[in-house]
Amino acid sequence: MVRVGIVGASGYTGAELIRLFRRHPEAKICLLAARTHAGKSLPEVFPQFWGLEDEKLIAASPEELVREVDVLFTALPAGEAISYARAAWQAGKKLIDLGADFRFREASIYERWYGLSHGAPELLREAVYGLPELYRDRIKTARLVANPGCYPTAVLLALVPLLKAGQILPEGIVVDAKSGVSGAGRQPKMEMLYAEVNENVQAYNVAVHRHTPEMEQILQDKLGKEVRLTFVPHLVPQTRGILATIYAPLAPGVTTEDLLATYREYYREEPFVKVLPAGVYPRTKSVWGSNLVQLGAVADGRTGRAVLLAALDNLVKGAAGQAVQNFNLICGFPETMGLEDSGIYP
Template identity: 55%
Template structure:
């Protein structure tokens, strides 16, 4: 059994990790930490886990945590995974970080966007960006996995076939993305107050969202040169889900059917990528509660643009589910172990 610790177990992503890992046949939940609820049972904070998870939440003790676990999941805001990563490496264990501390390879870029000093810079070179569909081999061989952000997951998976095949002009990329309010985390804030979000639809982080450099880093690697994007996220009055609509100018004459076949070939055999038939479009309801990413591609012959639609559950494929998928890759398990289920509907 793989002994697992979850740091930040009582946030939304952390709780989803606990739920998924508690049903994983190869995992033993060893330590769950929470700064706010230490001393309480996990099910006292999340009643849906009553009878499913019998663990007392603990204060974070880094040396103890790392010594008693094989893999540590950190489900914390940026800046908190660095001391854990240093201890993980010192003790020869593994880390899967759901935060942003190891996603960006350039220290200056991280510190500029996140306004935080990076105190584990020597580990950046060995950390692997945890998108299994693109970096499976590297994930299997690494001890530190930077679990991708939710918006970047949808965008990168949506654009990888186009950029890899040089089918679009990267300078024309426009990303219009929408997320449910759970993406903002469980902490109280005015912007996620019921009265503020219900019957409301609004943009936020316009031209300043911290997922922008992560998206640009990975798209640049796919394109083979530096890529700059226009990225605008929106908050929608739903709990779960991300729908990204992406526009770009085509570099060749091609039909929707031909592009769909290219996507199907690119993602052939991928357990969690569903390339939808031409004329069928992704919807957040179709992926809610699952680790799937639904993709569609449409050519607009009038404008010579391609329109890519990508839908994920921001807490599953955009966070906890992808983290479990990375765990499976690291231990050479079938990637759908603990994740082999459809979403919830309605």
């Protein structure tokens, strides 16, 4: 059994990691760390875990935590995972970070978009971007994995195959994406109150969202040239789910069936990417609680644009589920282990 530790266990992503690892046959959760709830039992923090009163949340130094595990997961705000990554690296342990601290190759980009000085720039060149469908072979040998953001996971899986095939063009891409409120985390915020969110759809961080450079970096890596996109995220009154609608210039003569055929070929052996048939479009409800991504596409010949759609659960494939997928890869387990269950509907 691989000994697993979760730092940031009192957040929504932490809870989802606990849920998934409780049914993983080759992993044992050895510690749950959360400074703000240290000393409490797990059910006191998350009532869905009643019966696990003996599981206590702790607070300890990075060095102390690393000694107790083989793989450490960090689900923390920007800047807070760095000390744990350094401790894990020095101890020869593996770490999967679900935050943003190791997603960028250049510290300057992180510092510009997150407003923080990076405390371990030497580790950026060691980190592997943890999107298995694009970087599987590199993840398998990694000791430090940067789990992608939820929006980038949906957007990159929709864009990369079609851009590489030349069926859409990289100039003038617009991403319109909607997310449920759990994507904002569990810390109380006025704008997340029920009266503020209910019956309200609102854009936020227009053209300045921190996931923008993350998406552009991976697109540049896959295409070998700079790609700029316009990203407009929206908050919608639901708990989970992301639906990304992407508009991109269409190459001459490309049809809807061409786009879908490229998706089907690119993802033909991917267990977690489901390409929908023409005329059927992704829905957040269809992936709720699962590690699946649904993809759809339409070639609008009248306007010369492709309309691409992707749906995922922001807490699973957009966070904890993808982290378990990466865990399986770095540990040599079947990639689907612990993630086989379908979602919950309705």
